[in-house]
Amino acid sequence: MMVLFAFLVSTVFAVLMRDDVRSQVRTGAWMFAAFVATGFVLGWLMYPLPL
Amino acid sequence: MRYDRFDMSTKSTAAEGTRASVEPGTLAILCVLAWAVPGAAHLWLGRTQKGLVFLVALTAMFAIGLMLHGQIFPFELSDPLVALAAVADFGLGGPWLAARAMGAGAGQVTASTWEYGNTFLIVAGLLNSLVILDAFDIAMGRK
Numbered sequence: 001m002m003v004l005f006a007f008l009v010s011t012v013f014a015v016l017m018r019d020d021v022r023s024q025v026r027t028g029a030w031m032f033a034a035f036v037a038t039g040f041v042l043g044w045l046m047y048p049l050p051l
Numbered sequence: 052m053r054y055d056r057f058d059m060s061t062k063s064t065a066a067e068g069t070r071a072s073v074e075p076g077t078l079a080i081l082c083v084l085a086w087a088v089p090g091a092a093h094l095w096l097g098r099t100q101k102g103l104v105f106l107v108a109l110t111a112m113f114a115i116g117l118m119l120h121g122q123i124f125p126f127e128l129s130d131p132l133v134a135l136a137a138v139a140d141f142g143l144g145g146p147w148l149a150a151r152a153m154g155a156g157a158g159q160v161t162a163s164t165w166e167y168g169n170t171f172l173i174v175a176g177l178l179n180s181l182v183i184l185d186a187f188d189i190a191m192g193r194k
Contacts, residue, residue: 001167004115005174008108012178015104016185 006035073190081190085183086144092186105182112175113146121168122158123150136169142176142183 014028085092090105124137140156141147150156156172159165188194 001119001164005167005171008112009174009178011104012108012182015101016181021100 002039003036006032006039010035073192078187078190082183082187083144085186086142086179087148088145089143089179089182092183093189096186096189098189105179109143109175109179109182110146112171112178113143113150116168116171116175117150117155119164119168119171120159120162121156121165121170121172122160123147123156123172124169136173139173139176142178142180143172144179147176 010028010031013031014024018024018027081092081095084095088106089109090102090107093099093102093105095102123140124133126137127133158168162168185194
Protein backbone atom coordinates (compact mmCIF):
# COMPACT_ATOMS: atom_id res chain seq x y z
CA MET A 1 0.00 0.00 0.00
CA MET A 2 2.84 2.35 0.90
CA VAL A 3 4.57 1.61 -2.41
CA LEU A 4 1.38 2.30 -4.38
CA PHE A 5 0.87 5.57 -2.50
CA ALA A 6 4.51 6.57 -3.09
CA PHE A 7 4.22 5.74 -6.79
CA LEU A 8 1.07 7.81 -7.35
CA VAL A 9 2.21 10.82 -5.31
CA SER A 10 5.69 10.91 -6.85
CA THR A 11 4.16 10.64 -10.33
CA VAL A 12 1.87 13.64 -9.75
CA PHE A 13 4.66 15.71 -8.15
CA ALA A 14 7.13 14.91 -10.93
CA VAL A 15 4.64 15.85 -13.65
CA LEU A 16 3.77 19.06 -11.78
CA MET A 17 7.38 20.09 -11.27
CA ARG A 18 8.98 19.18 -14.61
CA ASP A 19 7.94 19.85 -18.19
CA ASP A 20 9.86 17.36 -20.32
CA VAL A 21 9.26 13.64 -20.05
CA ARG A 22 12.90 12.73 -19.37
CA SER A 23 13.18 14.97 -16.30
CA GLN A 24 9.73 13.90 -15.16
CA VAL A 25 10.81 10.26 -15.16
CA ARG A 26 14.10 11.05 -13.40
CA THR A 27 12.47 13.25 -10.74
CA GLY A 28 9.63 10.78 -10.24
CA ALA A 29 12.04 7.87 -9.81
CA TRP A 30 14.13 9.77 -7.26
CA MET A 31 11.08 10.88 -5.35
CA PHE A 32 9.61 7.38 -5.36
CA ALA A 33 12.87 5.89 -4.06
CA ALA A 34 13.07 8.57 -1.37
CA PHE A 35 9.47 7.93 -0.28
CA VAL A 36 9.99 4.17 0.01
CA ALA A 37 13.41 4.47 1.69
CA THR A 38 12.07 7.01 4.21
CA GLY A 39 9.12 4.73 4.93
CA PHE A 40 11.41 1.80 5.73
CA VAL A 41 13.81 3.91 7.83
CA LEU A 42 10.97 5.47 9.86
CA GLY A 43 9.37 2.04 10.25
CA TRP A 44 12.56 0.59 11.72
CA LEU A 45 13.13 3.65 13.92
CA MET A 46 9.64 3.28 15.38
CA TYR A 47 10.00 -0.48 15.83
CA PRO A 48 11.08 -0.31 19.52
CA LEU A 49 8.28 2.09 20.43
CA PRO A 50 5.31 0.53 22.21
CA LEU A 51 1.91 0.88 20.52
CA MET B 52 -1.43 24.86 -30.40
CA ARG B 53 -1.27 25.87 -26.78
CA TYR B 54 -3.12 28.91 -25.46
CA ASP B 55 -5.27 29.22 -28.56
CA ARG B 56 -8.26 30.03 -26.42
CA PHE B 57 -6.44 32.74 -24.52
CA ASP B 58 -5.13 35.80 -26.22
CA MET B 59 -1.81 35.90 -24.45
CA SER B 60 1.89 36.05 -25.03
CA THR B 61 3.55 32.72 -24.25
CA LYS B 62 6.96 34.36 -24.10
CA SER B 63 6.18 36.77 -21.31
CA THR B 64 7.27 35.94 -17.79
CA ALA B 65 6.06 37.09 -14.40
CA ALA B 66 9.51 38.47 -13.73
CA GLU B 67 9.12 40.90 -16.61
CA GLY B 68 5.97 42.17 -14.97
CA THR B 69 3.73 41.29 -17.88
CA ARG B 70 0.38 39.66 -17.36
CA ALA B 71 -1.54 37.47 -19.72
CA SER B 72 -4.75 38.97 -21.01
CA VAL B 73 -7.05 36.23 -19.79
CA GLU B 74 -10.64 37.09 -19.09
CA PRO B 75 -11.41 36.72 -15.37
CA GLY B 76 -14.52 34.72 -16.29
CA THR B 77 -12.47 32.32 -18.37
CA LEU B 78 -10.00 31.93 -15.52
CA ALA B 79 -12.84 31.16 -13.12
CA ILE B 80 -14.27 28.56 -15.50
CA LEU B 81 -10.81 27.05 -15.89
CA CYS B 82 -10.34 26.75 -12.12
CA VAL B 83 -13.81 25.26 -11.62
CA LEU B 84 -13.08 22.79 -14.43
CA ALA B 85 -9.75 21.86 -12.85
CA TRP B 86 -11.51 21.35 -9.52
CA ALA B 87 -14.35 19.30 -10.98
CA VAL B 88 -12.30 16.99 -13.20
CA PRO B 89 -8.64 16.44 -12.27
CA GLY B 90 -6.41 17.37 -15.21
CA ALA B 91 -9.25 18.75 -17.34
CA ALA B 92 -7.85 22.30 -17.29
CA HIS B 93 -4.45 21.04 -18.44
CA LEU B 94 -6.13 19.15 -21.28
CA TRP B 95 -8.00 22.34 -22.24
CA LEU B 96 -4.77 24.33 -22.18
CA GLY B 97 -3.09 21.84 -24.51
CA ARG B 98 -0.96 20.11 -21.86
CA THR B 99 -2.32 16.72 -22.85
CA GLN B 100 0.34 14.53 -21.23
CA LYS B 101 0.11 16.32 -17.88
CA GLY B 102 -3.68 16.37 -17.98
CA LEU B 103 -3.96 12.64 -18.63
CA VAL B 104 -1.48 11.79 -15.85
CA PHE B 105 -3.41 13.95 -13.36
CA LEU B 106 -6.74 12.50 -14.50
CA VAL B 107 -5.61 8.89 -14.10
CA ALA B 108 -3.45 9.25 -10.96
CA LEU B 109 -5.76 11.45 -8.89
CA THR B 110 -8.92 9.58 -9.83
CA ALA B 111 -7.16 6.31 -9.00
CA MET B 112 -6.05 7.68 -5.63
CA PHE B 113 -9.61 8.73 -4.82
CA ALA B 114 -11.04 5.36 -5.90
CA ILE B 115 -8.40 3.44 -3.92
CA GLY B 116 -9.19 5.58 -0.87
CA LEU B 117 -12.86 4.66 -1.12
CA MET B 118 -12.05 0.97 -1.68
CA LEU B 119 -9.95 1.01 1.49
CA HIS B 120 -13.03 2.15 3.44
CA GLY B 121 -11.73 5.70 3.74
CA GLN B 122 -14.07 8.41 4.91
CA ILE B 123 -15.09 11.64 3.22
CA PHE B 124 -15.16 13.87 6.27
CA PRO B 125 -17.99 16.29 7.02
CA PHE B 126 -17.38 20.01 7.60
CA GLU B 127 -17.43 19.65 11.37
CA LEU B 128 -16.20 22.99 12.71
CA SER B 129 -16.36 21.77 16.32
CA ASP B 130 -13.53 19.35 15.48
CA PRO B 131 -10.78 21.33 13.69
CA LEU B 132 -8.88 18.27 12.44
CA VAL B 133 -12.03 16.81 10.89
CA ALA B 134 -12.79 20.19 9.31
CA LEU B 135 -9.29 20.36 7.82
CA ALA B 136 -9.64 16.82 6.45
CA ALA B 137 -12.99 17.84 4.94
CA VAL B 138 -11.37 20.83 3.22
CA ALA B 139 -8.64 18.54 1.85
CA ASP B 140 -11.22 16.01 0.61
CA PHE B 141 -13.15 18.85 -1.05
CA GLY B 142 -10.12 19.58 -3.28
CA LEU B 143 -11.12 16.79 -5.63
CA GLY B 144 -14.44 18.23 -6.74
CA GLY B 145 -16.11 15.93 -9.26
CA PRO B 146 -15.27 12.61 -7.62
CA TRP B 147 -16.13 14.18 -4.23
CA LEU B 148 -19.58 15.22 -5.49
CA ALA B 149 -20.14 11.85 -7.18
CA ALA B 150 -19.16 9.93 -4.05
CA ARG B 151 -21.41 12.09 -1.87
CA ALA B 152 -24.30 11.67 -4.32
CA MET B 153 -23.89 7.89 -4.35
CA GLY B 154 -23.60 7.68 -0.58
CA ALA B 155 -20.03 6.43 -0.78
CA GLY B 156 -17.28 7.59 1.55
CA ALA B 157 -19.12 6.90 4.77
CA GLY B 158 -15.98 5.16 5.98
CA GLN B 159 -15.66 2.12 8.18
CA VAL B 160 -13.74 3.03 11.32
CA THR B 161 -13.36 -0.60 12.37
CA ALA B 162 -11.66 -1.55 9.07
CA SER B 163 -7.90 -1.98 9.39
CA THR B 164 -7.45 0.05 6.19
CA TRP B 165 -9.54 3.03 7.34
CA GLU B 166 -6.52 5.29 8.01
CA TYR B 167 -4.89 4.28 4.72
CA GLY B 168 -8.09 5.10 2.87
CA ASN B 169 -8.33 8.49 4.57
CA THR B 170 -4.72 9.23 3.62
CA PHE B 171 -5.38 8.43 -0.04
CA LEU B 172 -8.54 10.59 -0.09
CA ILE B 173 -6.96 13.56 1.70
CA VAL B 174 -3.75 13.55 -0.33
CA ALA B 175 -5.70 13.21 -3.60
CA GLY B 176 -7.67 16.34 -2.71
CA LEU B 177 -4.57 18.29 -1.70
CA LEU B 178 -2.70 17.27 -4.86
CA ASN B 179 -5.63 18.40 -6.99
CA SER B 180 -5.46 21.78 -5.26
CA LEU B 181 -1.85 22.03 -6.47
CA VAL B 182 -2.98 20.98 -9.95
CA ILE B 183 -5.58 23.79 -9.94
CA LEU B 184 -2.88 26.33 -9.00
CA ASP B 185 -0.62 24.94 -11.75
CA ALA B 186 -3.40 25.33 -14.35
CA PHE B 187 -3.98 28.89 -13.11
CA ASP B 188 -0.28 29.72 -13.51
CA ILE B 189 -0.22 28.25 -17.02
CA ALA B 190 -3.29 30.25 -18.02
CA MET B 191 -1.69 33.41 -16.64
CA GLY B 192 1.41 32.77 -18.74
CA ARG B 193 3.70 32.25 -15.76
CA LYS B 194 4.74 28.74 -16.82
